[in-house]
Amino acid sequence: MGIDCRKIDDFGIGTYIRGLLTAMAGVEYVAFGPHDLDLPAGIEHVIVDAPKYSIRELFRVGRGVKIDLFHAPHYVVPFVDVPFVVTIHDLIAAGSSRSAKRYVVKSLPNSDTWKKSP
Structure with missing residues (x-):
């Protein structure tokens, strides 16, 4: 599974992402996020160098590794060719x-x- 962690430093969504990562200890997943992403040991990290809310992010997030499912914890869902879950908080x-x-x-x-x- 891949998780979009680019908003991990935001207040509400970031709190949700950090809680999700903690709760998923022992689950195999790939975190897509910035260079300085602090992750639990053993979690694969794919660096995403696209600005938030850009066309480029739609093509870069979720790429570069094999995943079976993608979770977007924010309403911006990239173009992924696997099933996805999107969490809309508000x-x-x-x-x-x-x-x-x-x-x-x-x-x-x-x-x-x-x-x-x-």
């Missing part, structure tokens, strides 16, 4: 405009499953 922006509401209403039914947290 949908407030989806309610702020008509176009965003239409996008969410059209996109969620295309998901295999989705769960609203309490």
